Amino acid sequence: MITLIGTNLAKKGLVFTFNGGAKKCESCRFSNTCLNLEKGRKYEITEVKKVTHKCPVHKDGRVQTIEVKPATIRAAIETRKAYHGSTIIFRTEECEEECENYDICHPEGLYDDDTCKIEEIGPKLSCKNNYDLTEVILNH
Numbered sequence: 670m671i672t673l674i675g676t677n678l679a680k681k682g683l684v685f686t687f688n689g690g691a692k693k694c695e696s697c698r699f700s701n702t703c704l705n706l707e708k709g710r711k712y713e714i715t716e717v718k719k720v721t722h723k724c725p726v727h728k729d730g731r732v733q734t735i736e737v738k739p740a741t742i743r744a745a746i747e748t749r750k751a752y753h754g755s756t757i758i759f760r761t762e763e764c765e766e767e768c769e770n771y772d773i774c775h776p777e778g779l780y781d782d783d784t785c786k787i788e789e790i791g792p793k794l795s796c797k798n799n800y801d802l803t804e805v806i807l808n809h
Contacts, residue, residue, distance in 0.1 A: 713739075716735065741788055751787065751805055754787060764798050779807065785809050788807065
């Protein structure tokens, strides 16, 4: 996918979460290109193009053309579903925010009922709520 990002952020391999545009973006002629990503999702820059445009929103006053792909996401899933290469329907567990695993159990960029492929299997996790969880890397 082609999109635009502030020139100071345009670096191959950068992972970012798209949070939507500013009020000023609505009337911009580049809004269809700049705001074409899904809000709340994580993306990885795969290529940085030479083309730049003026932008009143970004710090350095310019945006750069980039190519992105959905980023892989570290998450916790039920151990019984953790098989490398398999496809799962992601769902969060009901748990407490104070838990040390909260961020991995509720990862930014994933929503309940997302279809994901398991790219890597990590260690088993300890859980205050006694869920049998394993850390995985998911591709949405």
